[in-house]
Amino acid sequence: MKKANKIITIAIFIFLYIPMLVLIVGSFNEGKSLARFDGFTFEQYAELFRDPDLLALLGNSLIISILASLIATVFGTFSCVGINSLKPRMRNTVMSLTNIPMTNPDIVTGISLSLLFVFVGTKMLGQRNSLTFWTLLIAHITFDLPYVILNVMPKLQQMDRSLVDAAMDLGCTPIESFFKVTIHEIMPGIVAGAIMAFTMSLDDFVISYFVTGMDFVTLPVEIYSYTKKPIPPKIYAMFTLLFLLILVLMITMNLLQLKSEKKKARG
């Protein structure tokens, strides 16, 4: 039984990671075809860093992801404080409402956001071109928010509520007590939420596709148009780098969680 378990686990990991492996191997391949390994080279990476267009796209993606995840983290954390102080019934309702966008198909979210932006932009504000960097940013913040709340909320609920009482007892106003006490207690949740929001933003294609204009294109949106023609191998190199970035972020997140759990166990 135990053996079977092990074999299945390994099989699942192979299925999950083989595509990544193919991509990584491909990024070091001298030839253009993925079917044959012609020899090891860093040429694709060099090629990638010589391509200003691609780097600009990557820059766009990073700008939007970082901005959106930071803003969503701030909004999300404060929303949690508000939601947490609601009466239980109201709190559950609000939590369900925040969770729905996560399960909502991206394409539905994308089209509805797009319709809203076009309506507000052209009909109400009279702009000719309503889809811009700003609509993209707003859309990203919108779908990042639930992930932040999902991560921060449990930390806030686990926190000993008398800590806030104690801070106020010692002279803190409610806002001071949030910054001097609460935020330290829920920090692991905030960091995890921010990282998750960042990764969600970075790889989003569907929603971005509908809400972004001509002037600001992110990497996934641009690469989508590549799939109609052969993908240049330097893209493999970029994906490998992105994969590594996400991997590092995820490992950091897990280590942080492990650390905070250890701290709890000791106390």
Add this chain to the structure above:
Amino acid sequence: MSKELIRLRDLTMEFDGERILDGINLYINDHEFLTLLGPSGCGKTTTLRIIGGFLTPTSGTVTFDGKRINDVPPYERQINTVFQRYALFPHLDVYDNIAFGLRVNKVPKDEIDRRVHEMLEVVSLKGYEHRRINNLSGGQQQRVAIARALVNRPKVLLLDEPLGALDLRLRKDMQNELKRIQQAMGITFIYVTHDQEEALSMSDTIVVMDKGRIQQIGKPEDIYNEPKNAFVADFIGESNILDGVMLSDYKVKFFGRVFDCVDKGFAPNEPVDVVIRPEDIDIVPPQQGHLVGTVTSVTFKGLNYDIIVEFKGFKWLIQTTDYHGEGSTIGIRLNPEDIHIMKKSEYSGMFGDYSSYSAEYDELTEDAGDEEE
């Protein structure tokens, strides 16, 4: 006597239509050690939280130094609290925890340093400045919590069952320690506990509460010796409570016999509750006794034996240092000062009958067993 510092007037508190406090009237003097004592759910913690500013009463007023403070938030009150589970800040070390209040109030740095070290000395934690909170024992955390509150030099310190999580030995030590600190610093302590022994040994004044109402206010001796009703008599120590009739001043009749007593001021032939403390009863040979009964159970308690004696179908608890075997017949004598008379109350008939004593005892040990598992 010192002056009045806090007054609660007609305080009521309701949560979701449920009445937690029902007309609390109480004043607290400067430098007093006052204990709110009662079973869980009696409203003692709610009262404390209202004084601390964490709850706003549904009706009634709280005054501090003559000023109404109902709507003053906790951070503007000259009151500090030691919380039930200490509520120390885990991300700060001992020094920073104690310095927290001073830093919030922008006290100069060198003064903070001086006062924190002074406090560390008061609570005997010198050398622990840079320990993490999670690396301290329960007793040490308790001391940090007290230091963190006292370093702000509050007029009043609120303590919410601060010793509840400590083991018996440590609890006794901390009781003495708290009393010493209170006297040394001359601060008013308002202490919440359900432990009657703790209340009796530490307090200047005890407020006994039940069902959101104050049952009795008094000095520990008065509460013990002259309980106002059956609830107080039963909650503070063990009591045998019997139905009696007050024939006239200083004469009470129960078990078909007239006894001399020291109480007066009742209507002629008024039905009353008679309280007899188990340790006040003198055991004598049967022929010399006011009453004669049969021992039905004996429990060794270390200091004494708890024996249950049946008198005409009613069982009494008697504490004695001499052994009387099960089934033996004994007589008892009651001196006038051993008998305490109380007016009938809603609690009459609910307490003070030891007929089910042995069953109750078994239940208690069973519960203790469950907890250990």
